[in-house]
Each structure stands twice: as structure tokens, then as C-alpha cells.
Amino acid sequence: MEITLTHFLLISAVLFSLGVFAVITRRNAIMVLMGIELILNSANINFLAFSRYGGMNIEGQMAAIFVIILAAAEAAVALAIVLNIYKRFNTVNVDEISILKD
Amino acid sequence: MNLYEIIFYAFAVVTVGSACVVVFSKNIIYSAFALLFTFFGVAGLYVLLNADFLAVTQLLIYVGGILVLLLFGVMLTSNVVSINVKSGSLHILAAVIAVALLAGSLSGIIVMTDWFVTKSTGEITLQTTSKEIGTALISTHVLPFEIASVILLVAVVGAAMMARRERSKTNV
Numbered sequence: 001m002e003i004t005l006t007h008f009l010l011i012s013a014v015l016f017s018l019g020v021f022a023v024i025t026r027r028n029a030i031m032v033l034m035g036i037e038l039i040l041n042s043a044n045i046n047f048l049a050f051s052r053y054g055g056m057n058i059e060g061q062m063a064a065i066f067v068i069i070l071a072a073a074e075a076a077v078a079l080a081i082v083l084n085i086y087k088r089f090n091t092v093n094v095d096e097i098s099i100l101k102d
Numbered sequence: 103m104n105l106y107e108i109i110f111y112a113f114a115v116v117t118v119g120s121a122c123v124v125v126f127s128k129n130i131i132y133s134a135f136a137l138l139f140t141f142f143g144v145a146g147l148y149v150l151l152n153a154d155f156l157a158v159t160q161l162l163i164y165v166g167g168i169l170v171l172l173l174f175g176v177m178l179t180s181n182v183v184s185i186n187v188k189s190g191s192l193h194i195l196a197a198v199i200a201v202a203l204l205a206g207s208l209s210g211i212i213v214m215t216d217w218f219v220t221k222s223t224g225e226i227t228l229q230t231t232s233k234e235i236g237t238a239l240i241s242t243h244v245l246p247f248e249i250a251s252v253i254l255l256v257a258v259v260g261a262a263m264m265a266r267r268e269r270s271k272t273n274v
Contacts, residue, residue: 003110005219008151009212011114015121015144017205022125025197030175034124034137037168041144044160048151055220058234061153062243065235068156068163069250073257075168079175080261086179 008049015042029082029092033075040071110150117143130180134173141165155232 015038022035044064051060086092120139127133141164148157239247 003107003150005217006212007110007114008147010209011117011147013205013208013212014118015140017201017208018118018121018125020204021197021201024200025193028130028180030172030179031130031133033175034133034172037137037164037172038121038124038140041140041164044156045144045147045151048148048153048156052151052153053217053219058231058238061156061231061235062238062246064153064156065159066246066250068159069254072163072167073253075171076257076261077264079171080264082175083178084264092179 005049005053008045012042012045012049015039015045027093027095029085029094032094033078033082037071037075040067043067106150109146113143113146113150116140117147130176134169134176137172138165138169141169152229153231155230155235 019035019038019042022038023032026032026035044067047060047064047067049060051058051063054060082092085097089097091097117140120136120143123136124133124140127136141160145157145160145164148154148160
């Protein structure tokens with residue numbers, strides 16, 4: 001059986017679902033960030049798969065490069081925010097940090 | 103079953119299996135280290151998708167940068183005493199149902215859609231893409247390139263400022 005576009009899209013869908021599961025179930029903020037990284041990776045696989053099998057070799061790769069750049073920036077800022085939250089609340093549980101609600 | 107398919111399935115198993123470990127492991131340290139193998143597997147898939155430059159970029163930025171940042175975050179924020187309690191989960195049943203629906207519908211859509219494919223899918227065309235990417239970055243994609251550089255600068259300044267202000271406050 002030949003490897004087609006569908007194979008790559010299925011792997012990407014599995015990665016996306018696992019990332020969404022991590023984001024909505026885990027309490028630790030760092031685990032939520034890991035789920036977001038999984039989602040971004042699955043989006044990148046989709047970009048590259050469509051760009052290879054769709055005949056536009058370079059356009060999808062450019063989009064994937066910018067996704068990687070934004071992921072790096074997002075990880076740096078999010079980790080700084082998480083560290084600040086930990087210093088202030090002494091926890092990184094995302095469901096305990098709710099003082100804006102009170 | 104030729105070599106391409108064997109390599110593809112190997113990388114697919116590595117990627118999906120270690121992603122499952124990331125999501126379902128109770129210990130957050132195990133999750134962080136399994137994420138390393140997920141990134142390696144995704145980089146292998148990039149190579150199979152004819153994107154050599156992006157595979158190396160993935161290794162450099164994700165494994166060398168983002169994963170180290172995440173590990174720093176894990177080490178700096180997890181209490182050693184209560185590490186198993188803190189990384190617990192919530193709403194398991196509802197989440198399983200929702201994610202299963204999502205994955206099922208996505209897979210159904212992907213399998214049933216008749217995708218537009220130009221090349222004959224079996225052929226393996228290996229060519230370096232770094233020259234084309236470099237040309238595109240300074241010709242057709244120069245505006246997103248500049249905006250990305252400004253975004254990176256803002257992120258670096260913002261992250262450094264957020265991390266430093268709190269430390270000086272606690273020191274004084």
C-alpha cells in the first residue's frame with residue numbers, strides 16, 4: 001500500500017486530537033503548553049503534506065517556517081508567564097488561578 | 103513494501119506512540135522527555151515530505167529551544183513532594199467523548215474526501231529546499247519575514263522583562 005496524502009493527514013489528525021486532549025484535561029499549565037506544541041506540530045505536518053502532494057513545493061514550507069517562529073515566541077512568553085504565576089500563587093494548576101473571578 | 107513505507111511507518115509509530123505517552127503519562131517529567139521523541143518523529147516525517155531544511159529547523163528550534171524551555175519550566179515549577187498530585191487530570195469522561203468525536207469526524211473527513219493531488223504519489227523526489235526557501239524569504243515573503251523578526255524581538259524583550267521584574271521584587 002502506497003503512502004499517500006491521507007496517511008500524513010491521519011497522523012496529523014491523531015496528533016491534533018492528542019494535543020486537544022492534553023489541553024482540556026491536564027491541570028498543569030506546562031502540560032497545557034505541551035498540548036499546544038503538539039497541535040502546532042500537527043498543523044505543520046498538514047502544511048507540508050499539502051505542499052508536497054499539492055504541487056506547490058515551497059509555499060507550504062514557508063507557512064510552516066512562520067508557524068515554527070511563532071511557536072518559539074509563544075513558548076518563551078508563556079513560560080515567563082507561568083513562572084510569574086508560580087512565584088505569585090505557588091502553583092501552576094490552571095483551575096486554581098481564578099482570582100479574577102472573585 | 104518498499105523502504106519509503108517502512109521508514110514512514112516507523113516514524114509514524116514513534117510520533118504517535120510518544121505523543122500518547124506525553125498525553126497520558128502521570129509524571130510530567132516523562133511527558134517532557136516523550137515530547138522529545140515526538141519532535142524527532144515529526145522531523146522524520148518532514149524529511150519524508152521533501153522538507154529537509156524544515157526538519158533541521160524543527161530539531162534546532164523545538165528540541166534545542168522549546169523543549170529545553172519546557173524542561174526549565176517543569177523543573178522550576180513542580181514541587182518535588184506533590185508532583186503526582188499536581189499533574190492530575192479533570193473531566194476525563196467528557197473529554198474522552200469530545201476528543202473521540204473530534205478525532206472520528208476528522209478521520210472520516212480525511213478518508214472520505216477526494217483530495218486534489220498533482221504529483222504521482224509514489225515517486226521520491228529528493229532535492230534541497232534551503233536555496234528556494236532563502237530566495238523566497240527575501241523576495242516574495244519579505245514582509246512576513248520582517249514581521250516575524252519584530253515579533254521575536256518583542257517576545258524576547260517581553261519574556262526577559264517579565265522574568266526579571268519579579269526576581270528583583272523578591273530580592274529587594
